[in-house]
Structures are given as structure tokens and as C-alpha cells.
Amino acid sequence: MASEAALERRSAGHRLADLFHGRRRLQVGALLAGPLGWLVIGYIGSLAVLLITAFWSVDPLSGLVVKNLTFENIETLWSESVYREIVWRTVRTALLVTLTDAAIAFPIAFYMAKVASRRGKAVLVIGILLPLWSSYLVKVYAWRTLLSADGVLHWALNPIGLDTPGYGITAVWLVMSYLWLPYMILPIYAGLERIPDSLISASEDLGASPFTTFRRVILPLAFPAVVAGSIFTFSLTLGDYITPRLVSNDQFIGNVIFNNIANNQPLAAALALVPIVVMIAYLLVARRLGAFEHV
């Protein structure tokens, strides 16, 4: 009995395999049905619903969502100076963090790609990867303790007459630069690895000083990789609400979204459109700068 059933099953499997044999379109369809169903219908669909929800409103008396189209939320975002200020603060911090990370990341990536030995390179790559993957929340929390009034920074800086910046916008900038630094190092490293050493030798043989070689050969070739890294530093800063919550009292876009999600989902949805729109604009600029070959 059992073996008969097994035979039956196997022949069913065979028949299915026969059906797919040589039919490439059918194979592609079967392979893509699941992933596309999940990502297009599920995920893109959710984003579309989010877009629509942004044009709904909440009944002030009952607190229920009214599913009639209105520009109320968008108008609120545009006209209330509080929101404008929060958006500007978030975008400004994202830009600052991106510039800071680019400045710190470039020498490290350059050393990894063009100076370190093979072994040194391997050690550095894993040395950058591990902290990148270790818990985001724990890293923010670690900074919260480091920055506290009797924390490590106070202890280390006090003897030289400085002190911890304490909690606030400076702390947010510092912690976010810290969090996203590996996301900047790795693409720049990959971009620099792609520059052939012969190109650098040629520049040197033609009499360029190291500085000129760097400025005229390496930097222009590596710039798209920097832009590629900046996509992540920028995007991650725009969406973060845990860091501002833990090391400052300042509101960022993410905080306002989080605070509104329970009571005013349409307003939260409208707010969530802000990072989406800013990111689309950023990605369009990044594409013009050639960053996509490096992502």
C-alpha cells in the first residue's frame, strides 16, 4: 500500500516535471509567482495603500478613520511650522551625518583597498562587517550610557578640560554618524578596489604627485561609490526615531510618525510620505551621479 502510494506520488512528481520540461516561460512563471506575489501585491500594494491612507482623515469625535479623500493631512504638514521645522531638522541631520561619514570612511576604505596587505584587508573587512551587523538598538543604547553625565566620555574628556556633549542634537548627529559609518566604508572600499592599480601607476609614472593622483584620478573614479554609500547614510537617518528618542529630546520625522500611528493613522501615513519623497529625489540625483553601478 505504502509503496504504491509512494509510486503514485513519484509519478505525480514526474508528471509535474514533464510539464515544466522545456517550457521556459512556465518555469519562470512558477519561480516568480511566490516572490512577485509577496513583493508586488504584498509590499508595493501596502505602499500604495499607505499613499491612499494619507488622503483619508480621522473623525475628531469618534476617532475612527474616515475613508473620504481629502488634502487635510498634506495641508497640515505644509502649513504648520512645527512640521516644517521637524522635516528640515531631519533632512539637515541626514546631510550632516552623510558628510561626516564620507570624511571618516574615505581614508579607512582607501587604506583597506590600496595600502593594506591581503591579510590585513581580510581582517579589516570582517572588522567592519561585524559591528555593522551587531544589534542596532544595543549600539544606540551603548551611546546613551557613554554620553551620560557620569559615563565614559565624561571620564575620558574631563581631564583634558572637555566634557560629554550630553543628550541633544549633537548627540544624535554623533550617534547616527557612528551607526551608519560601516554602510559608507564598504561601498567606497568596493569602488576603490575596482580602480586598477595600473591606472594609479600610470599617473605616478607621468610625474603626478600622490596628491595630484588622488585628486585627479582616484577621487573622480571613487566619487560614484561615495554617492552610493550616501544613499544608505541618508535613508537610514531619515527613518530613524529610536536614536532621537534615546539620546535627545528633539523630534524627528520618525518620532512624529510613531506618535501618530495609534490615534491618527492617516496623518502618520502622510508623514511617512515625506521620507519616501525625499528618498526618491535623492535617488534621482544619485543616479545622475552614476551611483547605481556601485550599489
Add this chain to the structure above:
Amino acid sequence: MRLSRNARALLRIAVAVGLAFIYVPLVAIVLYAFNASRILAWPPPGWTLHWFSSAFDNAAARDAFLTSVKAGLAATAIALVLGSLASLAVARHRFFGRETISFLVLLPIALPGIVTGVAISNTFTQVLGLPLSLLTVIVGHATFCIVVVYNNAVARLRRLSSSFEEASADLGAHTWQTFRYVTLPGMRSALIAGGLLAFALSFDEIIVTNFTIGAGEETLPIWIFSNLFRPHELPTVNAVAVIVILISIIPVYLAHRLGGEAAAGRSGGGGVETEAAAVP
């Protein structure tokens, strides 16, 4: 590159400072976990293992740990299936819109986590009318985990010549047999690496989780977050934090050893083969 001694020295200093910047906070939090005092003053007055035992004895933390493991395993399983299916389609077939698949897979992690979180919770509560629960967390996590499996699998498939599969077919194996005995063994270590990374990504995720988790449920990061503001719980939080760091780092180290290309950045690489280190 030919650099002067001074330039080299300067670069070394920059690398050392950068690495110190990256590692000091992690080292500090590990040291704090062994701090004998209840108060988080630096330097600690003495050392103890007590907080680890109080972390293991904490029922809420244990439950949260189990919830995180459940969510991580389920999300990883879904990501493994969807990610390898998509990778087989992209690496082994030509079809209209093939280039957009990589973009589509990358999108959930390229957009800020808060957008993914709000979108998914909004769809479940407003459109489907379902309450938030562990299931919604799993859906959210699986969505952004697909990319790590996909990138590892695509990179591996591009390196594996498809002529083995053609040979298998020529020798009379049908589609399923070829997949089972030729393609899958070739992909195996890349899939394990991708799965490990997906688990690590899910295990310590908090932003999407915070938006999609049901009332009364906690993952370990959520437990940490809700105890951060209770001073008398902080020593236990420190011990749990160290455990979380280990659980997220060990799979990544293993994946790196396994894969070669598996290294990949946290959220992408777009299937870059040679310099897999590339890009979140």
C-alpha cells in the same frame, strides 16, 4: 600605490582612530554588563557575573527571547524560499523586467524601516482588518530578509556554470531531479549563509517590529527598549544586550566563513560577485 612614509603613517592613524570609534561603544557595553554596581558610573567599582544570571532568571526576557527566535526562524524560512526562487529565475532565465527584480527585492530595505513598518501595519489594520500579532512581525521581517538570501544565491548561481545543469538534463534527469541533485547542492552553502544573515537581521530588528507587533507581545529588542527607561532594570539590560550582540554577530561570522561572497553588505550588494563586501 606609492606613498610617502608620512602619508602611510597618517593613513594608519586614521584607520586606528576609525576602528576605535567603531569598537569603543561595543567594548564599553560589554564591560558594563560585568559591572558590580547597580549604577552605571564609569569606571565600574568591581566586576560580577550576577547580571547574566538575573537575565536568565527574568521570565519576561526569556519569553521575549523565544518570541525573537520564533519570528527569526519563520521569517528566515519564508525569505529562504522566496529569495532562492527569485534568484533561480533571475540567474537562470531571461525575461522581460528581469533587471527590476533586484531593485524590487532591495526596496524594502532601501526605504527607511519606518516606511515599511507603517505600510505593513496600515495594510493589516485598515485594509485586511486583522489585528497586529507575531504573524504581522514575521511578514514584515520576511519582506526585508528576502534580499540577503537573494543576493547570496544570485552571486553563487552566477559563479556556478549552468553547463552542469545542461549536462544533467542531457543525461536524462528531469527538471526536479536536476534541481535536487545538481543545482541545490551547488547553492547549499550560499543558502545557509543567506539564512544565517537573514536570521541575524530579523533577530535584532526593532523599527519594523515596533510598528507590527501586537499588544502584549515582545521580541528581545522590544524588551530591551521598554526596560531602558527603568533604572533598576539597566544592569540586566546590559547583560541581555551582550547576549543580543553575540547572537547577531556569530551567524554573520559563520556566514562570512561559509560564503566568501556571502559577506555582502547588510542589505544589498545587488548580487555583486567579486566585491561582495559591497553595500548595504
